[in-house]
Amino acid sequence: MTLADHSFATLPLAEDRAAMIRDHLRDAIVDRRLAPGTKLNEAEVGTLFDVSRTVVRAALQALAFEGLVKTERNRGAFVANPTPEEARQVFASRRLIEPGIARAAAERITSSEIATFRERLHEESRLIGERGPSARRAEIHASGDFHLLLASVAGNAILLRFMEELVARSSLVIALYGRSGASSCGHNDHGNILASLEQGDGEQAASLLLTHIDHIEADLDLRQTGNLPLREALGSGSF
Amino acid sequence: MTLADHSFATLPLAEDRAAMIRDHLRDAIVDRRLAPGTKLNEAEVGTLFDVSRTVVRAALQALAFEGLVKTERNRGAFVANPTPEEARQVFASRRLIEPGIARAAAERITSSEIATFRERLHEESRLIGERGPSARRAEIHASGDFHLLLASVAGNAILLRFMEELVARSSLVIALYGRSGASSCGHNDHGNILASLEQGDGEQAASLLLTHIDHIEADLDLRQTGNLPLREALGSGSF
DNA sequence: CGCGCCAAAATTGTATGCAATCTTAGGCGT
DNA sequence: ACGCCTAAGATTGCATACAATTTTGGCGCG
Numbered sequence: 001m002t003l004a005d006h007s008f009a010t011l012p013l014a015e016d017r018a019a020m021i022r023d024h025l026r027d028a029i030v031d032r033r034l035a036p037g038t039k040l041n042e043a044e045v046g047t048l049f050d051v052s053r054t055v056v057r058a059a060l061q062a063l064a065f066e067g068l069v070k071t072e073r074n075r076g077a078f079v080a081n082p083t084p085e086e087a088r089q090v091f092a093s094r095r096l097i098e099p100g101i102a103r104a105a106a107e108r109i110t111s112s113e114i115a116t117f118r119e120r121l122h123e124e125s126r127l128i129g130e131r132g133p134s135a136r137r138a139e140i141h142a143s144g145d146f147h148l149l150l151a152s153v154a155g156n157a158i159l160l161r162f163m164e165e166l167v168a169r170s171s172l173v174i175a176l177y178g179r180s181g182a183s184s185c186g187h188n189d190h191g192n193i194l195a196s197l198e199q200g201d202g203e204q205a206a207s208l209l210l211t212h213i214d215h216i217e218a219d220l221d222l223r224q225t226g227n228l229p230l231r232e233a234l235g236s237g238s239f
Numbered sequence: 240m241t242l243a244d245h246s247f248a249t250l251p252l253a254e255d256r257a258a259m260i261r262d263h264l265r266d267a268i269v270d271r272r273l274a275p276g277t278k279l280n281e282a283e284v285g286t287l288f289d290v291s292r293t294v295v296r297a298a299l300q301a302l303a304f305e306g307l308v309k310t311e312r313n314r315g316a317f318v319a320n321p322t323p324e325e326a327r328q329v330f331a332s333r334r335l336i337e338p339g340i341a342r343a344a345a346e347r348i349t350s351s352e353i354a355t356f357r358e359r360l361h362e363e364s365r366l367i368g369e370r371g372p373s374a375r376r377a378e379i380h381a382s383g384d385f386h387l388l389l390a391s392v393a394g395n396a397i398l399l400r401f402m403e404e405l406v407a408r409s410s411l412v413i414a415l416y417g418r419s420g421a422s423s424c425g426h427n428d429h430g431n432i433l434a435s436l437e438q439g440d441g442e443q444a445a446s447l448l449l450t451h452i453d454h455i456e457a458d459l460d461l462r463q464t465g466n467l468p469l470r471e472a473l474g475s476g477s478f
Numbered sequence: 479c480g481c482g483c484c485a486a487a488a489t490t491g492t493a494t495g496c497a498a499t500c501t502t503a504g505g506c507g508t
Numbered sequence: 509a510c511g512c513c514t515a516a517g518a519t520t521g522c523a524t525a526c527a528a529t530t531t532t533g534g535c536g537c538g
Binding site: 015016054057058061062065067073086089090092093096097100101104156157158159162166 | 254301306325339396397398
């Protein structure tokens with residue numbers, strides 16, 4: 001497993017060790033190096049990062065708050081395995097919150113922020129062209145980052161945190177229920193949204209964002225599988 | 240201090256001790272028995288509830304995540320002291336989320352839930368008539384409970400959790416910046432909102448909720464006091 | 479009298495030990 | 509062979525011990 005030493009340079013690093021471990025684990029979950037349902041053994045994670053279980057527990061508790069990890073008393077922590085109903089709620093929440101964020105962002109966005117957006121979008125489209133699991137991960141990450149960047153431009157720290165949680169959980173949902181696997185299959189939704197923001201048209205940005213979320217959710221297969229817990233144990237593979 | 244033994248009967252109790260302590264502390268913060276800025280000493284809280292610091296730290300971390308407590312490294316945990324800007328963000332978030340919750344609730348509310356609402360509203364209005372700090376606390380609590388009940392009717396667990404955080408933080412904000420001290424000064428907003436819900440008029444409920452939030456925020460004095468941290472140390476009193 | 483410095487006390491951060499609980503493997507009876 | 513029971517092993521929950529850091533109180537000096 002490559003959790004501890006995966007891109008040390010880009011992450012917060014070293015002031016608060018629990019936060020560092022939390023961020024590494026979150027990254028691993030969000031870009032799907034850790035599959036839903038994976039057991040997160042405290043001692044194992046501790047060895048991996050060279051800290052005691054105390055610190056690991058703090059990190060796992062934080063991830064449990066964000067809904068990325070589920071803890072069961074006396075059984076431990078597992079990467080979350082959202083049900084179709086939870087998946088629907090994630091997207092219902094995003095539909096409620098993100099249009100408002102888009103309106104706020106349209107009013108506040110600066111030209112330097114627009115430039116940042118452009119950079120990211122360019123990077124994102126480059127990744128879509130590439131192949132391989134590493135590029136796929138980066139693409140997933142970049143796609144989520146667009147929404148987080150939008151939220152940060154909106155200037156509300158509380159909503160930004162809510163969006164961080166929702167975007168992360170969306171990644172889990174797509175991993176579980178996505179049909180094509182990729183969240184951005186052919187559309188250029190992000191680019192169109194940015195264009196609306198540039199023109200200061202918050203309403204259009206909000207509207208485009210809403211249909212963008214619809215696009216993402218349309219790629220999901222959220223039919224109830226009769227929520228048999230044994231199904232997940234079988235790995236949902238061919239056999 | 241009366242934290243540990245304050246209404247044992249009404250709270251979760253004893254399955255998970257960290258959760259119990261977290262809930263007791265949250266209650267104490269929300270109905271203002273613990274003032275903003277109060278230091279929460281781990282050993283002290285632990286003695287109070289007869290648990291080790293390990294458990295206390297878990298509870299404090301949970302409250303920190305909800306924004307009710309601020310932790311500073313190597314300095315400890317304090318009851319949050321939201322700035323005017325944070326206060327504005329709390330209410331901006333509520334304005335974004337609660338109308339959507341009202342629309343969802345209007346579509347899903349059952350007659351038994353309406354009955355529950357009526358009960359609570361009756362209780363709430365009774366408390367408004369009473370005097371004394373204890374009744375005041377109960378009134379504050381009941382006022383927040385209305386919004387949480389609404390969120391639970393809406394049927395989205397994620398949004399419910401967001402609202403729990405926002406309502407709790409609102410209480411802190413009102414404690415700090417409220418002019419009249421009471422959040423419901425003469426209005427019968429809650430009753431009108433319930434009436435709209437009964438008629439299945441989600442749009443009107445959403446609209447009334449929005450003006451209700453405006454009423455609450457209008458009672459605040461969010462002028463910048465030049466955010467000198469020394470000011471809070473002086474207690475903002477006459478000297 | 480005020481100010482800065484230093485040591486003692488207090489408090490938090492982390493590791494570790496132990497008890498409680500869950501999991502697993504093996505044996506036994508049917 | 510199958511299921512059930514039990515005991516050993518593994519894992520979590522919690523308390524405690526110790527290290528690191530901050531806070532406090534006092535002392536001397538200007």
